Amino acid sequence: MKRAKTEFPHPLLSKNRDDYINCDFEVSQKELIEDNEKILITLNYQLSSSGLQELLNAKLAKVIIKLENNGASYRNIYEFEYQKNEITINLNKDKIVGDIEVKGYIIANTDIGNFSLAEHNKEYFEGVNFTIRKGDILAEEPGIVIRLYSSELEKPVASIFIIKMNDETKTKTNESIIPKFNKDKIEIILDKSTYHFYSRLRKKKVLRKYLSGVIIFPVLVQAIVVMQNIYATPADSENEYKVESFKKLRWFKAIEKKLDKMEIDISNTPLSPVTISSKLLGDIVYSAVSGLKETIDELLKSKSITDESEEE
Amino acid sequence: MNLALFEESAYEKLKDNVENNIQKYLNDTNWLDEYFDNQNYFAPSSKDVNQLEKLMHSRTKKSSEDKCLEDYANVINLYSAFKNLTTIQASNIYMWSYLAHTRYKEYVLDRWMSPFMESANSDEIIDEDEDIEDESNKETLEEKIIKRIKTRFLVEGRRKLFDNALSRLWWFGYMTYDENTPANPWHLTKTLLTDQTICTDVIVNTRCCRNRKAMKGVLLALEEFIERYGKKNVGMNYYRACRKYLNRYGAVTSIDFLNTEEIKNLAYNYMVEYREKNLLITK
Numbered sequence: 001m002k003r004a005k006t007e008f009p010h011p012l013l014s015k016n017r018d019d020y021i022n023c024d025f026e027v028s029q030k031e032l033i034e035d036n037e038k039i040l041i042t043l044n045y046q047l048s049s050s051g052l053q054e055l056l057n058a059k060l061a062k063v064i065i066k067l068e069n070n071g072a073s074y075r076n077i078y079e080f081e082y083q084k085n086e087i088t089i090n091l092n093k094d095k096i097v098g099d100i101e102v103k104g105y106i107i108a109n110t111d112i113g114n115f116s117l118a119e120h121n122k123e124y125f126e127g128v129n130f131t132i133r134k135g136d137i138l139a140e141e142p143g144i145v146i147r148l149y150s151s152e153l154e155k156p157v158a159s160i161f162i163i164k165m166n167d168e169t170k171t172k173t174n175e176s177i178i179p180k181f182n183k184d185k186i187e188i189i190l191d192k193s194t195y196h197f198y199s200r201l202r203k204k205k206v207l208r209k210y211l212s213g214v215i216i217f218p219v220l221v222q223a224i225v226v227m228q229n230i231y232a233t234p235a236d237s238e239n240e241y242k243v244e245s246f247k248k249l250r251w252f253k254a255i256e257k258k259l260d261k262m263e264i265d266i267s268n269t270p271l272s273p274v275t276i277s278s279k280l281l282g283d284i285v286y287s288a289v290s291g292l293k294e295t296i297d298e299l300l301k302s303k304s305i306t307d308e309s310e311e312e
Numbered sequence: 313m314n315l316a317l318f319e320e321s322a323y324e325k326l327k328d329n330v331e332n333n334i335q336k337y338l339n340d341t342n343w344l345d346e347y348f349d350n351q352n353y354f355a356p357s358s359k360d361v362n363q364l365e366k367l368m369h370s371r372t373k374k375s376s377e378d379k380c381l382e383d384y385a386n387v388i389n390l391y392s393a394f395k396n397l398t399t400i401q402a403s404n405i406y407m408w409s410y411l412a413h414t415r416y417k418e419y420v421l422d423r424w425m426s427p428f429m430e431s432a433n434s435d436e437i438i439d440e441d442e443d444i445e446d447e448s449n450k451e452t453l454e455e456k457i458i459k460r461i462k463t464r465f466l467v468e469g470r471r472k473l474f475d476n477a478l479s480r481l482w483w484f485g486y487m488t489y490d491e492n493t494p495a496n497p498w499h500l501t502k503t504l505l506t507d508q509t510i511c512t513d514v515i516v517n518t519r520c521c522r523n524r525k526a527m528k529g530v531l532l533a534l535e536e537f538i539e540r541y542g543k544k545n546v547g548m549n550y551y552r553a554c555r556k557y558l559n560r561y562g563a564v565t566s567i568d569f570l571n572t573e574e575i576k577n578l579a580y581n582y583m584v585e586y587r588e589k590n591l592l593i594t595k
């Protein structure tokens with residue numbers, strides 16, 4: 001969870017502060033392996049501060065990782081072993097939902113009196129000694145967010161859509177279909193009549209592909225266009241915040257990852273949004289039309305049998 | 313007993329239409345089949361849990377202490393029955409919301425909605441959803457009801473799973489069950505539910521208590537404090553001052569790094585010192 005700026009009662013090594021001179025502390029992700037049951041995250045840290053390194057060597061301080069997953073109310077810390085700057089964290093998938101926030105700290109392993117290092121900024125701290133308590137944060141780094149995609153990948157792309165009925169008491173519009181792209185799932189809002197037809201037809205399994213073709217497919221085409229516009233927006237534009245917000249949405253990340261697996265670079269592809277969307281939905285155009293033909297053939301067949309029996 | 317959960321579209325529809333369905337919510341009958349026009353609005357879950365037919369509840373007017381006793385019994389009942397849920401499964405808002413609307417609707421009505429069913433005078437309603445420190449609450453009766461429905465039947469309260477009428481019972485159990493004390497594994501649950509204000513202060517307003525180990529340390533401190541000075545002396549003030557102290561402490565210290573005993577000592581010693589200072593001032 002992001003924290004508001006905090007004033008510390010002692011020098012803190014952090015990118016946003018100048019309490020330390022010419023020092024740095026950073027944690028980076030080396031590897032991420034996912035399977036059906038586990039997630040293995042390998043992290044390593046880099047530290048350039050001789051004073052803090054001495055505290056680590058003397059076991060007066062420790063490097064830890066705080067891992068938080070709000071989706072499943074999971075929060076835990078993991079400690080690097082002394083003399084090792086790499087750690088592999090092994091998580092059970094049944095403990096994690098969604099993004100994992102990972103942040104590294106150097107903390108005091110015990111109370112430390114007379115804490116003063118040569119690399120402390122003399123302008124602020126010359127001649128000052130600090131008392132450090134066990135657990136006090138001596139260094140922090142910005143942290144990273146690890147996005148887990150497998151749960152989205154295992155589901156069909158259609159799972160990033162939610163189909164709703166238009167509440168006429170709240171909106172004045174009488175459009176039969178309105179897509180909305182500003183939430184984690186793409187909302188497809190249907191007018192009352194269309195929604196009722198959709199709900200009834202959806203009960204017939206053989207017609208679901210056809211319904212996906214009619215309702216989800218055109219919205220997905222527009223979603224691809226939205227994504228291409230996002231990628232085309234220059235990084236330093238006024239809309240940078242809006243662009244970054246879109247990129248964090250679950251539907252955006254899910255489509256991005258699927259296309260990555262299909263080796264389609266959406267920002268630079270000769271394929272049209274229509275073709276890309278059809279591929280994402282498993283060649284929906286063919287399966288929708290063939291599904292409809294199958295249904296009609298069955299209907300005609302049962303009608304011709306009835307006609308024959310009536311003639312007799 | 314197999315669980316079930318709302319379809320996502322059904323949940324969204326309910327969430328968007330609470331104000332139109334107030335009377336349906338306050339009614340004892342099952343209205344969902346008709347509301348969804350016999351369309352599929354829920355799906356069975358493959359998750360099998362122990363049978364839990366009923367939760368303890370009654371429609372009689374209850375004191376705060378009665379509510380705590382009722383919550384304590386229901387935490388034990390529900391968490392024991394649903395203990396084999398993983399934390400991911402227990403984070404499923406569609407499941408808890410479905411159960412609150414159907415199988416355990418009577419309990420939700422009695423525990424959370426009875427003030428609205430009995431009294432039309434909003435001044436008489438003691439709203440446990442309000443933060444005691446917030447004095448500017450000027451909601452109408454209808455707004456209070458809508459907020460209560462969204463918080464307790466759905467999972468739309470500020471505190472999400474710790475607010476929904478059923479999920480809160482499971483998560484209270486999960487955070488406080490003490491497997492190291494087999495003779496009385498619910499002793500910390502009892503401490504948490506000393507009163508509703510302490511419960512909110514510990515679960516919601518103490519940042520370090522999002523970690524089970526830290527929660528345990530804080531509850532052990534409270535337990536010892538209550539044992540020494542009596543329940544009445546805990547009140548709002550001692551723990552409230554302590555949680556402010558822990559939040560400040562946790563801003564510059566990794567409380568998660570400390571062990572349970574250290575966290576307990578931190579909280580307990582602070583409350584004792586705060587009490588002694590207060591006694592000196594009042595002399």
